[in-house]
Amino acid sequence: MTAGDGSLPAGSDPIATPAVPQAGLLNIANVLTVVRLLLVPFFLWLLFTDGTWWRIAALVVFGVASFTDRVDGQLARSRNLVTDFGKIADPIADKALTGSALVGLSLLGDLWWWVTIVILVREIGITLLRFVVIRYGVIAASRGGKLKTMLQVFAIGFYVMPGPIDLLRWVTMGAAVIVTVVTGLDYVLKAWRLWVDGRAGRTADGR
Numbered sequence: 001m002t003a004g005d006g007s008l009p010a011g012s013d014p015i016a017t018p019a020v021p022q023a024g025l026l027n028i029a030n031v032l033t034v035v036r037l038l039l040v041p042f043f044l045w046l047l048f049t050d051g052t053w054w055r056i057a058a059l060v061v062f063g064v065a066s067f068t069d070r071v072d073g074q075l076a077r078s079r080n081l082v083t084d085f086g087k088i089a090d091p092i093a094d095k096a097l098t099g100s101a102l103v104g105l106s107l108l109g110d111l112w113w114w115v116t117i118v119i120l121v122r123e124i125g126i127t128l129l130r131f132v133v134i135r136y137g138v139i140a141a142s143r144g145g146k147l148k149t150m151l152q153v154f155a156i157g158f159y160v161m162p163g164p165i166d167l168l169r170w171v172t173m174g175a176a177v178i179v180t181v182v183t184g185l186d187y188v189l190k191a192w193r194l195w196v197d198g199r200a201g202r203t204a205d206g207r
């Protein structure tokens, strides 16, 4: 979505009124989203390299990439830099980062596969569901969805972090899985309501 269409209000002086700034594709929020995507293969390379210091390096890269997720959203909203590209690329970049980390950890034997599969099914399923109901409305990220992302990031961080912190790993990942499933079901309910209301609206219009 652009910041505006750049047109001037009726009757306004085109010389005295400054042009409405438009959010270009190449803005700081989108650049951070792309940086996050580019960090994914670098993170995986570090994760699969044997040794404690490589693990710490992977943790740092994962932390930086996750931090860009917080910053780009805030910048986009506060500086009116929301674009269609950002709306689509931002959640994809989030899910590429957490999804690849989960698959990487399971491939290394550090994380149970069922955890990775449950989270991936929810994330991919809800992303597809959003596209299916888009003609009836947008299912925006809920507070629960944001909490879910935060819990996933901390849980993955603890799994990447070297050291005897298994209890911390299990507790945070357990919480992440529960919130992931519950928010997924909540989105399914929202999608169902949108679908039913949308179809009812279309029938009432006679279309």
Ligand SMILES: O=P(O)(O)OC[C@H](O)CO
Pocket: 091, 094, 126, 140, 141, 142, 144, 145, 146, 148, 149, 183
């Ligand atoms: O649960 P979702 O799919 O709405 O994702 C939430 C976002 O990652 C929050 O930034």
